[in-house]
Amino acid sequence: MVHGRGANPPAARAGTLTPVSLKARGLRKAYGEFEAVKGIDFEVYRGECFGFLGPNGAGKTTTMKMIYGVVIPGGGELSVVGRDVRRDIREIKRRIGVVPQENNLDEELTVRENLLVYGRYFDLPRKLIRRRVEELLEFVQLSEKSGERVEHLSGGMKRRLLIARALVNAPELVVLDEPTTGLDPQARHLVWEKLRQLRNGGTTLILTTHYMDEAAQLCDRLVIMDNGNIIREGAPQRLIEENTSPEVLEFRPRPDRLEDLQRLLETEAEHVERSADLLLAYTHDSDALMQAVRRSGIEIENTLYRRASLEDVFLRLTGRRLIE
Numbered sequence: 001m002v003h004g005r006g007a008n009p010p011a012a013r014a015g016t017l018t019p020v021s022l023k024a025r026g027l028r029k030a031y032g033e034f035e036a037v038k039g040i041d042f043e044v045y046r047g048e049c050f051g052f053l054g055p056n057g058a059g060k061t062t063t064m065k066m067i068y069g070v071v072i073p074g075g076g077e078l079s080v081v082g083r084d085v086r087r088d089i090r091e092i093k094r095r096i097g098v099v100p101q102e103n104n105l106d107e108e109l110t111v112r113e114n115l116l117v118y119g120r121y122f123d124l125p126r127k128l129i130r131r132r133v134e135e136l137l138e139f140v141q142l143s144e145k146s147g148e149r150v151e152h153l154s155g156g157m158k159r160r161l162l163i164a165r166a167l168v169n170a171p172e173l174v175v176l177d178e179p180t181t182g183l184d185p186q187a188r189h190l191v192w193e194k195l196r197q198l199r200n201g202g203t204t205l206i207l208t209t210h211y212m213d214e215a216a217q218l219c220d221r222l223v224i225m226d227n228g229n230i231i232r233e234g235a236p237q238r239l240i241e242e243n244t245s246p247e248v249l250e251f252r253p254r255p256d257r258l259e260d261l262q263r264l265l266e267t268e269a270e271h272v273e274r275s276a277d278l279l280l281a282y283t284h285d286s287d288a289l290m291q292a293v294r295r296s297g298i299e300i301e302n303t304l305y306r307r308a309s310l311e312d313v314f315l316r317l318t319g320r321r322l323i324e
């Protein structure tokens with residue numbers, strides 16, 4: 001594992017017995033009159049991957065920035081690795097890693113130089129930094145690119161380099177703001193694999209995403225955020241079980257039959273959502289529902305069956321989709 005620290009149990013590694021890595025109470029932030037974060041409570045435990053899932057503008061980035069000390073909270077309490085963000089931000093920065101939403105690598109420098117330069121911000125022996133940089137290059141599969149200038153890397157490689165850079169100080173907690181936005185599926189899967197390895201090695205991860213599959217794949221627990229509020233909290237599967245039905249049939253009826261089909265589904269399904277010309281019917285028994293639709297004779301252009309996801313939870317709670 002990276003830095004050879006994976007064998008230590010999380011609590012022992014951190015030198016404390018408290019299981020809480022981060023705690024927020026009544027946390028808020030306004031920009032002028034506009035309240036971006038409206039008094040939220042959450043806790044992150046050591047060694048877990050904790051997610052913030054929500055659409056653009058929900059307040060996720062603002063929350064992340066309060067955690068890593070770029071934005072000062074407007075109210076409430078926030079402690080990170082047991083330290084108050086208002087009093088001990090230097091200590092917090094020493095102990096956490098940050099992968100920002102925007103790539104802020106030095107494009108003119110090589111891959112290796114980016115890590116070495118960043119490593120110098122921490123008060124660590126040069127020899128140790130050099131060794132760590134080589135380990136990290138290997139971890140994120142960039143050893144072969146180490147002499148290339150960053151401007152020549154693909155988007156996925158840059159993202160992996162940002163992750164490596166966040167690990168230079170061997171942090172116990174890593175904050176990642178939309179770690180895979182803009183990446184193609186293959187590059188995303190590689191980033192996911194690296195994040196899983198980190199978490200399995202005991203590093204606490206906090207990430208934001210508006211991809212429900214990313215949240216479901218990576219997070220042990222997550223909060224769903226909307227309009228500056230946390231609207232639900234829990235393990236991904238549990239959130240689905242508690243907030244929606246397990247099976248979904250998506251119908252695209254002939255446009256002139258949309259109202260008829262909606263009326264039918266409202267009597268036959270457990271609940272129904274409409275998104276433009278698509279009707280989503282939620283049920284425990286998709287076969288029975290499908291038979292009822294066939295019996296009605298309503299012309300359908302397209303039908304899709306799938307299992308319910310976090311996207312459905314969001315739709316149920318807000319009437320909107322995560323990505324509009």
Ligand SMILES: Nc1ncnc2c1ncn2[C@@H]1O[C@H](COP(=O)(O)OP(=O)(O)OP(=O)(O)O)[C@@H](O)[C@H]1O
Nearest residue numbers: 031034036054055056057058059060061062063210
């Ligand atoms: N510096 C700022 N000044 C004024 N308004 C801001 C500022 N930063 C963010 N906002 C506003 O606060 C709200 C929350 O933004 P934030 O970036 O935290 O959301 P988000 O959930 O991270 O969305 P995204 O996925 O787009 O990053 C948005 O309406 C945004 O326009």
